[in-house]
Amino acid sequence: MSRYPARAVVDLGAIRSNVRALAAHAPTAQVMAVVKADGYGHGLLPVARAAVDGGATWLGAAQADEALALRADGLTCRVLTWLHAPGVPMEALLHADVDVAVAAPWALDAVVAAARATGRTARVHLKVDTGLGRNGLMPDQLPAVLDAALRAQAEGALQVTGVWSHFAFADEPEHPTVRRQAEVFADAVRLVEGAGATLEVRHLANSAATLTNPSVHYDLVRPGLAIYGLSPVPQLGGPGAYGLTPAMTLEADLATVKRVPGGHGVSYAHAYTTPTDTVLGVVPIGYADGVPRHASGSLPQRPGGPVRVGGRRTAVAGRVCMDQFVVDLGPDARDAAGDRVELFGTGADGGPTAEEWAQAAGTISYEIVTRVGARVPRVYVGERDGGPADDRAGAVAAQSAGGAA
Incomplete structure (x- = not known):
């Protein structure tokens, strides 16, 4: 499969x-x-x-x-x-x-x-x-x-x-x-x-x-x-203010990691140009999967939608494409193909959130979660009262083996 x-x-x-x-x-x-x-x-x-x-x-x-x-x-x-x-x-x-x-x-x-x-x-x-x-x-x-x-x-x-x-x-x-x-x-x-x-x-x-x-x-x-688990009134308080926990974490695996020189154009129309020698990563998910094109990053000073790789935050660099987007991992990156990229999740541990993606795209968090495309498998955890810590690894492993839960 x-x-x-x-x-x-x-x-x-x-x-x-x-x-x-x-x-x-x-x-x-x-x-x-x-x-x-x-x-x-x-x-x-x-x-x-x-x-x-x-x-x-x-x-x-x-x-x-x-x-x-x-x-x-x-x-x-x-x-x-x-x-x-x-x-x-x-x-x-x-x-x-x-x-x-x-x-x-x-x-x-x-x-x-x-x-x-x-x-x-x-x-x-x-x-x-x-x-x-x-x-x-x-x-x-x-x-x-x-x-x-x-x-x-x-x-x-x-x-x-x-x-x-x-x-x-x-x-x-x-x-x-x-x-x-x-x-x-x-x-x-x-x-x-x-x-x-x-x-x-x-x-x-x-x-x-x-x-x-x-x-x-x-x-x-x-x-x-x-x-x-998303706040309908983010200007008044986030999910935690109302006792809510975001239920969806959208993640992908790095497809390509490569070093490029400074001044290198990134993605269509070169809306983003690397400010210095750096490492780029390709994330194999795009607007066909629901990643908003409006969350593209144009310049280093105007980053796109936030992501987290290897415990640190970065952002979309350049145009979001149909099936992929690029992130600037930084000159000292040691990330490799297959490493996990988190687009949004609970935000409890400093990771990006659907609300942040909404702000980057000029929309609302409702649209961010509902637009996640049908070809992205849904993996369900927390089916037991013990919670997601008990079954997340197994569920994701099952999806990785080709049997999405």
Whole structure:
């Protein structure tokens, strides 16, 4: 079997611990672990199982196929899916006992039709656009959709089990829109309950609101990024400030190490030129694997994304290419082909982090982890309560032998 020269090591023990930490931040609410986008790039099913083991009672998946995969894997907790276009396999979702969001009038019609066709009662969460301007019913649409939903509920086609919304500025807790959206949401909840719906859950808080705004925890919080140990409010505090541990470490093996003279151009367009005689290392992972090209390093004074080699930090030198990038290891380097390169990890021991890559690329840590490409094997550690120290070496060795876990 082939061996890929890079891997994303995912600590499932960290996932479990992060869920417990988030539950402690919201002690009056249940926790929905949002596992959309293949578990934010960490792997849908392993992450979902770890999150449930950590205490999550709900799982959230944007797409219907993700929700169905969770059920096919045998997960029996409540599952919500919410981002649908016409043609969504609604009947399959109802057969799988998946809660579905209604964010537009057509979606309610689709739910009712599927319920009548299957003879199953749909569990519906009404999505209200409280100010994000994205998916969801506008407040002035809600009364008519609610009336139609309650008529369908009376015939047994569905049950309105939830009302929810999403913040635009939750990562800026003092932004005036946060309070305004909370007020609009409270009005929507009053309208729905006043019309006779018995709600199981009301949910508004994402990761940032879970950590910073207890007033909007309601019955259920929906952390996504924080499940994976990254801070949604890095300007207020890193993961450690909230009891979180980053779960993914992205690493690769040096492919080529060679000495070059000063003034030597590096990678496409020679955006980086060696300032002196030095040693260059080629890292065989590139933008096809999710390494952001925007994190290229142009000049020695403007380094790119950070990496660690042999216990010391350096950075991308020159343009990130499709399958590789170069690092300047320094004139005294003794590194060799096959040595480990860490792109990002927990940061606990001074190594680079996903947040640092986000800053280097002008983006957010969400994008850094979710963009890690499918050809990079995910290696899972921490499956036992003993933690990753017990099984990391074995899992990585298995991947190196060609059998990625």
